[in-house]
Amino acid sequence: MGELITVSASKNSVQSNVQINLPASKSISNRLLIMRALSGNLIRIENLSSADDTQILETALGVKSGEVNLGLAGTALRFGMAWAAVTPGVRVLRGDARLNERPVKELANALRELGADFKYIEKEGFAPVEITGKKLNGGKLTIDGSRSSQFITAMMLIAPYCEAPLLFKIDKSQVSMPYVDMTVSLMRKAGAKIEQQESDIKISGAYGSSDFVVEPDWSAASYFYLWAMALEKTTLSINGLPFESVQGDKVASDIFAHYGIISHFTDGNMRIAKKLLPDFPEEINCIGCPDLAQTFAIAAVIAQKSVRLTGLQTLRHKETDRIEALKNELAKCGVFCKAGSDFLEILSFEKPAGTPIIKTYKDHRMAMAFAPLAAIFGEIQIENPGVVSKSFPGYWKEVEKMGLVLESD
Missing domain, CATH: 3.65.10.10 (Enolpyruvate transferase domain)
Structure with missing residues (x-):
């Protein structure tokens, strides 16, 4: 995979029902x-x-x-x-x-x-x-x-x-x-x-x-909630993801219900799709799920709803300073944020001038969280896309299943 990948969404190519395979936790x-x-x-x-x-x-x-x-x-x-x-x-x-x-x-x-x-x-x-x-x-x-x-x-x-x-x-x-x-x-x-x-x-x-x-990874599942939000008529079936889980990031299913995405668990699998009446959260405390902070930030962008993310004190010591990285890359997407030592507040939205080129800072979660914005902007470019191998080597393969077009430079 090249140093830059362009992710494009077309209504004619996007699939309506897709089965997704997640990596093990x-x-x-x-x-x-x-x-x-x-x-x-x-x-x-x-x-x-x-x-x-x-x-x-x-x-x-x-x-x-x-x-x-x-x-x-x-x-x-x-x-x-x-x-x-x-x-x-x-x-x-x-x-x-x-x-x-x-x-x-x-x-x-x-x-x-x-x-x-x-x-x-x-x-x-x-x-x-x-x-x-x-x-x-x-x-x-x-x-x-x-x-x-x-x-x-x-x-x-x-x-x-x-x-x-x-x-x-x-x-x-x-x-x-x-x-x-x-x-x-x-x-x-x-x-x-x-x-x-x-x-x-x-x-x-x-x-x-x-x-x-080892059960499938709930952190990885969170990115497909974003795709379900961003793709208008797509229902995703997540293979092997159980309702009962020892992973704290299962809280994603509860948070995304507020963003209008409902989770159905049957026979050890999960199906996610849009419901009609979202109830957007004003604040999300990430102290128990810091790896979902980038996911929740992008959910707010897709919904075009302000949100305050708190409990982020560990994010400045991750693969990169994730608070600063989020603020920088969201700005490229027309999003104005206010950041502190342990919070990020997403305040306002404008249409970006051209295709955003997202720097990943060698951080796998930056690449996976920002990619779904392709369905909102038409396309998005992600630098160093191979960084996803840190936690989800097959991520781009699963993205292609949904009908997204990937072009590597």
Whole structure:
């Protein structure tokens, strides 16, 4: 695929009924990989994600000692740091320039609190880091998860392999709790003993023999709600997406109901189509679903309705500064926004002067979220379209199924 893709929509080519295949959940897959490695391969995984991030993590977990290059995979860095701290061997974890700018100090401090052998190689608080694996202490642990729930998840995943039970105290107002809840669910199924009481979580035990089938990715499903909004008479059937899910991003089905898109679940599949009377939200709190922020921003553009997105404090530390990236690229689409440290307010809309050319900032979610605007503007151009392989390698193939025309330069 070239450096630029033009996505075009024509009423004559758009399909009315389309079946969509989603990738397996990256969030579930990455957690299960750590659990499998710690269990000594007692955990069996079916339908593992083919996303770049998951493949990078799986490769990293096979490194006994030495250099581990994690590219742009933030999850692999954070989960990998915790795994390396309890696994024999000396490893240096590093990544591309942007990954080495993403903060890890809170996680490093938590690991050190338990006795980890850990040091920074270049800059305090950032990769690359050198970690020598050893048995860690248990006990009470305070960890700041306001930058990323992955700091807490990483420590939870290794807790069964500490010397003593690990007790966490979590500030739920500052953490993406659905991701923590997902981790608890998977760990319990694998045999870990977890006690929860209000803000306290106590973890002990170990992972045993267990089987998992990874469900489709709800974050990926969210982009097809946008397509259902933007394409006037298209009904989409999402294969294999269950009503019951451990993924917090399932909240997309509730939010999009306010935008006039109804979800029908039958026989393990989901069908989405427009309904007549939308009830547009004025504010959406994304603290529990930060990966959907770009999706909800584009939903407001398609609907031409102002919205305030809050709970975005982790977005400035993602693959890019997602708040700034959204503000910049929405401006190209004629959208005026107001942004702060933890919010984005979409205020007004004008018709763009010409075809918008969207910069993706090496961020897969920028590419997938902005593409549906092709159905509103007639066409849109996306730079570096191959970036979608980070989480959804087959995204453009599914877009073509709907009758969109893709031209690569």
